[in-house]
Amino acid sequence: MTDFAILRAPSEVLFGAGMAAAAGRVAASHGHRVLVITDPVIASTPGFATVTDSLSALEVTIFSDAVVDVPRSAVDAAVALGESVKPDVIVAVGGGSVIDLAKVTALLLAHGGPLENYYAVQSVPGPVVPLIALPTTAGTGSEATPVSVITDPATEMKIGVASPHLIPRHAICDPLLTIGAPPIVTAHSGIDALSHAVEAYMAAREEPTVDLVLGRPQVGKNLLSDTLALTAAGHIARNLARAVEDGSDLEARTGMLYGSLLAGIAFGNSGVSAAHALQFAVGAATHTSHGLGTGLLLPYVMEFNRPARTAEIAELSALMGGDAIEQVHALGLQIGLPASLAEIGVDQGDLRPMAEASVGIKRLIDNNPRPLDVDALEAILDAAWHGDPERLRAVGLATA
Ligand SMILES: [Fe+2]
Structure with missing residues (x-):
């Protein structure tokens, strides 16, 4: 490559x-x-x-x-x-x-x-x-x-x-x-920024051509988006819980704003993927915030993508002081995200139609590092619907 x-x-x-x-x-x-x-x-x-x-x-x-x-x-x-x-x-x-x-x-x-x-x-x-x-x-x-x-x-x-x-x-x-953003806004927008950093860092990567780089605003994972995304993930992981806990903590607010800026530049060039595609459907059905959805789904999407992005997961884990997927899952719970899709009122029977609605968002689906079909998207949603760590680990074994 x-x-x-x-x-x-x-x-x-x-x-x-x-x-x-x-x-x-x-x-x-x-x-x-x-x-x-x-x-x-x-x-x-x-x-x-x-x-x-x-x-x-x-x-x-x-x-x-x-x-x-x-x-x-x-x-x-x-x-x-x-x-x-x-x-x-x-x-x-x-x-x-x-x-x-x-x-x-x-x-x-x-x-x-x-x-x-x-x-x-x-x-x-x-x-x-x-x-x-x-x-x-x-x-x-x-x-x-x-x-x-x-x-x-x-x-x-x-x-x-x-x-x-x-x-x-x-x-x-x-x-x-x-400084004035309330804790729930800080939590949901901040975990969305982490989703941008992680999804940019784990995005699909294509062989570069002039048609690719000029034909699309977002071109997949590349050297600059990687550098920015990894730095962003570190700033966000270190500062998000602090900023939610004490909104007047200027150091934590500064770390979060820097992290979200770098994550924005990173995914602005690389694009994001499955967590964002699935959030569109979850958000439309439950009227929950964008960040709640991307943050809740992110560890399940990471686990699904783990086989295709082992080196990236290792880098993120080194940065976060433990397995990155467990750390992201724990951080979400620490800042008050709901533990499952069931908890925000999603019916298990709605998961298939949600997967079907998401698979059509090609800009995001094609940017996922592992191929995605309706079955794979449903498996990710099903694990997030239950919200238990065992199913989280199993979603990596799902096939597309
Ligand atoms: Fe987002």
Whole structure:
């Protein structure tokens, strides 16, 4: 296998406590008219005030009606406001849903709708309105990725719009903005960041060709995504329980935000796989958060993939001070994740239809290091439904 490396990332990353105050000067480098996108909770926080104070010399319009899971109504409202403002730059302050809304708003303002035109990979024709992303959770890594996950109004399923043009031009990562996130948000978004790091590190790997690297925003495991993912996993594993326990622990918040940023850059280039594919179905059926689902499923997916990724599991285990799969499983329970899919109300009879719905998400399924079919996905779901360690170990023996 030929070594190769790909790095598509924000042009500028400013990371550290206090960096939110840089937003104004960074925005001014793009022009005078600014559209700020946030949600009603973030809009009332001191961190948000730091950002808007820094923008005071510019012409600022604030859209504060972002909604979790990015429904079409929020996209339409943000785009309508954007059409009246004609912003030179968009500033997104919030979690993954806010930044994902800002990405599709920047896309639709630059190239017009409807959004369905951009569902296919590499269908965004050129640069979008410049975006400055300031994450308020350590989780999605959306400040650094080419992906925007929205809810398709026709199917109510999540769908990813992916293009290198959607990578925010600037990522301003200030851990002070994450201090106010409540423990459950810290837990779910943080374990999602760990899922990004682990799924990037264990992703499929293809023989590199020019068609591969230019044909897709996410190209599978490579040297740079490996380096970033492994470093990210270490930061997250060391800091997640601390950040959930004491949200004011700035050192833990800093480690988490750094880990989620690196995990975002890693999977932004490599892609993620089965835990994310299965979460789309679990989330749609149970209305549980994205991170709850990916975090709960992650150890089962790792175990299924263990035979194909023994070296990677060994590296992760060395980093985590014990078998990586047991460590990830234990960390999930420690931060309060439910122990099984049964516990969040999934019927055992729903597992097969969930596996059938997930197998069609080709971008994620094809990126898994072991081939996946409906039976294999059902075996992973079944082990996670029971939630006991014995079945967890057995899922590695399932065949696809
Ligand atoms: Fe995720």
